[in-house]
Amino acid sequence: MAENISPKTIIKPENLVHKRSSVLTDKTMHYCPGCGHGTAHNVLAEVIDEMDIQQDTIGVTPVGCSVLMYNYLDLDMQEAAHGRAPALATAIKRLLPEKYVFTYQGDGDLAAIGTAETIHSCNRGENILIIFINNGIYGMTGGQMAPTTLEGMRSSTSPYGRDTQMMGNPLKMTDIVATLPGTYYVTRQSVHKPANVRKTRKAIRKAFEYQKLNKGTCFIEIVSNCPSGWKMTPVESNKWMEENMFPFYPLGDFKVPEDK
Amino acid sequence: MKGNEAIAEAAIRAGTDGYFGYPITPQSEVLEYLMAEKPHERTGMVVLQAESEVAAINMVYGGAGCGKKIMTSSSSPGISLKQEGITYIAGAELPCLILNVVRGGPGLGTIQPAQSDYFQATKGGGHGDYHLIVLAPSSVQEMADFVELAYDLAFKYRNPAMILSDGAIGQMMEKVWLKPQKERSKEAPEWATTGKTPDRERNIITSLDLDSNQQEQFNVKLQDKYREMKEKEVRYEEFQCDDAEYLLVAYGTSARVCQKAIQLAREEGIKAGLLRPITLFPFPTKEIRQMADQVKGMLSVEMSAGQMVEDVRLAVNGKVPVEHFGRMGGIVTNAEEVVESLKTKIIGG
Numbered sequence: 354m355a356e357n358i359s360p361k362t363i364i365k366p367e368n369l370v371h372k373r374s375s376v377l378t379d380k381t382m383h384y385c386p387g388c389g390h391g392t393a394h395n396v397l398a399e400v401i402d403e404m405d406i407q408q409d410t411i412g413v414t415p416v417g418c419s420v421l422m423y424n425y426l427d428l429d430m431q432e433a434a435h436g437r438a439p440a441l442a443t444a445i446k447r448l449l450p451e452k453y454v455f456t457y458q459g460d461g462d463l464a465a466i467g468t469a470e471t472i473h474s475c476n477r478g479e480n481i482l483i484i485f486i487n488n489g490i491y492g493m494t495g496g497q498m499a500p501t502t503l504e505g506m507r508s509s510t511s512p513y514g515r516d517t518q519m520m521g522n523p524l525k526m527t528d529i530v531a532t533l534p535g536t537y538y539v540t541r542q543s544v545h546k547p548a549n550v551r552k553t554r555k556a557i558r559k560a561f562e563y564q565k566l567n568k569g570t571c572f573i574e575i576v577s578n579c580p581s582g583w584k585m586t587p588v589e590s591n592k593w594m595e596e597n598m599f600p601f602y603p604l605g606d607f608k609v610p611e612d613k
Numbered sequence: 614m615k616g617n618e619a620i621a622e623a624a625i626r627a628g629t630d631g632y633f634g635y636p637i638t639p640q641s642e643v644l645e646y647l648m649a650e651k652p653h654e655r656t657g658m659v660v661l662q663a664e665s666e667v668a669a670i671n672m673v674y675g676g677a678g679c680g681k682k683i684m685t686s687s688s689s690p691g692i693s694l695k696q697e698g699i700t701y702i703a704g705a706e707l708p709c710l711i712l713n714v715v716r717g718g719p720g721l722g723t724i725q726p727a728q729s730d731y732f733q734a735t736k737g738g739g740h741g742d743y744h745l746i747v748l749a750p751s752s753v754q755e756m757a758d759f760v761e762l763a764y765d766l767a768f769k770y771r772n773p774a775m776i777l778s779d780g781a782i783g784q785m786m787e788k789v790w791l792k793p794q795k796e797r798s799k800e801a802p803e804w805a806t807t808g809k810t811p812d813r814e815r816n817i818i819t820s821l822d823l824d825s826n827q828q829e830q831f832n833v834k835l836q837d838k839y840r841e842m843k844e845k846e847v848r849y850e851e852f853q854c855d856d857a858e859y860l861l862v863a864y865g866t867s868a869r870v871c872q873k874a875i876q877l878a879r880e881e882g883i884k885a886g887l888l889r890p891i892t893l894f895p896f897p898t899k900e901i902r903q904m905a906d907q908v909k910g911m912l913s914v915e916m917s918a919g920q921m922v923e924d925v926r927l928a929v930n931g932k933v934p935v936e937h938f939g940r941m942g943g944i945v946t947n948a949e950e951v952v953e954s955l956k957t958k959i960i961g962g
Contacts, residue, residue: 408808413675423817424723425788429806431678432819433671434701440668445806447659448631454806470671473664500953 359509374398376407380424385492387587389577390418392544393486394425397457400557401428401602403576410453411445413438415467417445417459418492436467439474442481453561455482461491464500464526471526478535478569482560485526485572488579489598495584500524503601508582523601537569539608543576549604576602584598616756617642619791620686620776623757625652627764628795629710630681633658633672635691638724639780640714643686656797666691667940670698670711670929677707678818682764682798682804686712688780689730690721692738704820705831705836708767711745711775714783715781717916717943725779726866731920734777735894742832744839746774746846747893749864753787755891761792766846768802768840777893781866781945788938793830839895848891849900853879857886859959860904862925863914865889867939867946871914874951885955901928908933910959914951915939933934934959960961 362368370375376398384390401410407428414422416435423430433441438456463471463485474481490508491497498508498515501523505514515523531539538560542553545599553575560571578590585593614622621643624632629652634644644662652658659676663669669685687695692713702709713734719728724837734747746766750757756778763774801807811817822828853875854860863871875894878885888904890897904911910933913922919937926935938954940946 408810411679411806411808421689421814423819427809429809429816430818431675432705432817432821433674434697436767437667437671440671441678443629443661443668444633444659444672444675445679447661448679448681449807457798470663470668470670473668498725499829 354463372603376401376427378425380428382425383421383480384421387578387580387590388418389488389544389575390486391576392550393484393577394422396544396550396554397455397484397557398426400554400561404451404558404561406561409451410455411449412601413441413445413454414456415456415458415462417462419457419459419486420493422457436462436465437470438462439467439479439481439483441479441529443474443479445460446479447483450480455484456512457484457485459492460485460487460489460499460501464524472530472533475570475572476533478537480567480569482557482564482571482573484557485574486577487574487579488582489523490492490579490582492579492582503597506597525602527572527607530570530572534550535569536572536608537610538563538571540606541574541576541602541604541605543594545578563610574602576604614753615642615784615786615788616753616778618646618715619753619757619789620760621646622650622791623760624684625650625656625658626792626794627760628656628682628742628797629658629684630797631672631676631683632746632923633663633669633676633683633685634665635663635669635687637688637691639716639726639783640686640688640712642783643712656794658797662664666694667697670695673709674698674702674705677709678705678806680801680807684710685711688714688716688804689718689727690827692730692733696739699745700737700741700743700819702773703743703745704741705818706771707773707818708764708771710767710772711773713775715777715779715949717941723943724780726945727917727941728779728865728867728915728939729892729917729920730777730943731915735896735924740773743835744894746770746772746842746857748774748776749777749891749893750782751865751868751889753785753789756782757789757791770842772838777865779866780943789863790938820935843895843898846892847895847897849888849897850891852887852889854888854904855908856884858884859886859955860908860911861885861887861914861951861955862890862901862911862921863887863945864893864921867916870946870948871951873948874955877948878944878952878955881952883952883955896924896928898924898928901925902930905929905932910934910936911919912951912955912959913937914946916944916946917941
């Protein structure tokens, strides 16, 4: 059957199964080949597109690899200081309660320098969505140890592997925020396979729906890869992630609303 | 009213959209007053006690980025914590109001009044080449009045403004006349992040530019802005300067003490006058330089080891002697000491 589909047939409008989200700009992303950030951005853009909330959405970007995210999404955005995105988002949402507000933060930003802002925003139950990209490493600064770096995992500041006796333990922020009364929906997903991408898209959609209902903080962790920081090919990094990251950071829902 | 209460009430009446703070002595009354007054019921103003000064100033950043009138307040150690956010706000060219009710330092220091944060307030405070607009009230009335002035200047120049007060002005009670309630603005400036509508490009609030040439251009633009402030926004007050042979330069609480000192000095036949800078940035450099043609010497009176004195000396540029007198560690200078210092350091010296 496949041989019957000619390029001319494929480009017919009725055969269109997927199009580029209009929320994405034309700017070429700076991310390394195989990195999950691009997919995560894309999924977020698609949800904003499908909910038709572009003009009602304000994003807050972190310091880290996704610091330039505001170049890729056609949204009003604010670039926060390292770790402070939830503080900015708190104020934006409280001052513009009818808008959709999200932060997009890496593990260094959210789980190290921004721990206080993260926990207190979640504890206050700010009506925001926090998207947390966890790849267990500081990508932008060149592969240093992150708060989420696994035990024994090598990085440029744990060159012999993370020694938890000396360097402390990897931090499970998602588990922590799920225990706080202010969070409404807490989940951990990934974007390394089409099925996972679909689940992440669904989670983001749900989070924005809950935000509309003023339900409290929604927190979505996306376990991701860092081929450059991990010094692997994209394919190797995804395999390594499945074999090493997922056992410690298992995917799935941590807190789901009871009144579904 | 207490100075801290007056500024809180003035903030509500000036149409402030949001206040984000964290308790610290001697300015906790600002947050306490706002919480007790329920401004969300009066005007819809958002008031939130943050988890830290760091979070509070970054809430200010977020709110200011939405084009709102946003305020925070703290005292010296807390203001040090806020410096990260303040430099981002200056770098992103956002207006906001920051109140510093100064206490003695360094470190945890003391909770008593001081003026030892002058350098931090006027020279930038955080990293990078930037300045705040700095207003120095010397009465409870000015604590209230400067709220609107600070907002006007902050929005005019898209630059953070600081009211640099001290523990004495914050805690003292005086009669104060408050302006009537102003409505909160319903319109947002065109640069504000309020959600991208199809009729305009997206608005991005950032202080980042990885291109050095562009970053330099941005810095040049900031410097142009500060130059314009120096030309147009200098505010000061003169007290008995017409026939003065000696000039005291002082702001805030010290300026009040100096008024008394001038009275004492004149009783002894010493013709002293006072120039009180109201804007510490931009500093009344030209005006002080002109006074150097008239007087025989100047004494900068500050509750610090001598910080503003450097700006006075720069203005005078060696024309007449300029010395400093001040107490530190939370001790308020008294008028007799000032006269004594004027005699020994300037007249006798």
